[in-house]
Amino acid sequence: MAGELQGKTVAFAVAAEGIEQVELTEPWQAVEQAGGTPRLLSSESGSVQAFNHLDKADTFPVDATFGEVSVDDFDALVLPGGVANPDALRLDADAVAFIGSFVGSGKTVAAICHAPWTLIEAGVLTGRTLTSWPSLQTDIRNAGATWTDDEVVVDGNLITSRNPGDIPAFSKALVEALG
Numbered sequence: 001m002a003g004e005l006q007g008k009t010v011a012f013a014v015a016a017e018g019i020e021q022v023e024l025t026e027p028w029q030a031v032e033q034a035g036g037t038p039r040l041l042s043s044e045s046g047s048v049q050a051f052n053h054l055d056k057a058d059t060f061p062v063d064a065t066f067g068e069v070s071v072d073d074f075d076a077l078v079l080p081g082g083v084a085n086p087d088a089l090r091l092d093a094d095a096v097a098f099i100g101s102f103v104g105s106g107k108t109v110a111a112i113c114h115a116p117w118t119l120i121e122a123g124v125l126t127g128r129t130l131t132s133w134p135s136l137q138t139d140i141r142n143a144g145a146t147w148t149d150d151e152v153v154v155d156g157n158l159i160t161s162r163n164p165g166d167i168p169a170f171s172k173a174l175v176e177a178l179g
């Protein structure tokens with residue numbers, strides 16, 4: 001796996017807080033171990049606050065804001081979950097536009113847990129098949145997509161998983177899509 005992603009840059013898009021830490025750090029490490037360069041994007045510069053479920057965990061420095069970057073700067077996009085993270089992110093017009101453009105570009109987009117809320121907000125799920133945290137299934141169906149309860153679902157350029165237990169399969173699918 002080392003070196004597979006040499007020269008590839010992967011954006012991780014998050015809100016200022018509420019990120020489920022393992023859904024950020026484990027795919028991030030998979031990208032690094034495969035030779036890729038992860039970059040953390042958020043609505044504001046500074047740092048973001050991750051959580052272990054409902055407990056505050058570590059903070060992480062933001063590399064750039066959505067207004068400072070272009071889809072052309074990246075080879076893939078990862079959307080970590082946590083309940084508060086995608087809920088806040090879908091209220092940020094720049095983030096939603098960036099995510100929508102990324103999906104439209106045909107480049108790989110990987111979303112885990114509650115992160116598909118941002119894909120719903122971007123209006124990019126019609127006709128797609130994906131998975132998520134189970135409570136999003138009605139939202140996903142209402143957005144015109146098919147929801148399924150699987151560890152990882154790959155539909156074209158879209159990779160989705162349900163929860164932290166799915167991270168190994170999620171990370172593997174991400175690296176394979178970029179390799």
